[in-house]
Amino acid sequence: MKRQNINKNKLVMQQSNNNRYIVLNTIKNIQGIRYMELKRLTGLSYGTLTYHLTRLEREGSIRAVRSARKSRYYTSDVDDLQADIIECIRNRICKDIISMILEYGAVTLDGLAKALKKAKTTINYHIERLRARGIIEGKRIGRYIFYSLRDSSILDRLGALLSS
Structure with a gap:
């Protein structure tokens, strides 16, 4: 039983990393993408997408530029200008x-x-x-x-x- 749980956890982790990779690649390909467009293109749920965006932002892989009503996502190498x-x-x-x-x-x-x-x-x-x-x-x-x-x-x- 314990062996089965370990395999299940590995599978969940691999899927999580795969989702994060998909999100990061989408942002690399479409700099300045907005949340809803990212959600539509990746097919991820709100919670999953938010989780991966937060993780990528904390890791320093991406940055979010937030204004009054919208957020745009860029890779971390994009400066303000x-x-x-x-x-x-x-x-x-x-x-x-x-x-x-x-x-x-x-x-x-x-x-x-x-x-x-x-x-x-x-x-x-x-x-x-x-x-x-x-x-x-x-x-x-x-x-x-x-x-x-x-x-x-x-x-x-x-x-x-x-x-x-």
Whole structure:
């Protein structure tokens, strides 16, 4: 009877490690993934997923960036600026704005609104999000504000992230 319990415990431990491996690999492949998307992709229950996320976070394998209403999960090698960039480019409009800035160097609100076929208020909202995170900056030239990347280090990080 005791031998059977030991084998059962080993099986449970192997399954637990397998689940943790699945969670970690999913986070590695989809940086900035949110809890519900992670739950859907892994097929784990709430309790099991929460347990493994907590364990991985305590081990230092992942980190969670929590805001008012959402948590995003990243591998531990992702710094704050990369996390901000990843969060922004997971939004289609922000990704399109950044892509246009990369293509043209500097763009105006009017130019973005026409090219993306979105309202100026929508574009302005996303520009302000990008500015608040320190990803882009605006320079007034005459009556227009030209938006560009804040510095060249962001360009290096964006290249890899946008291609994925």
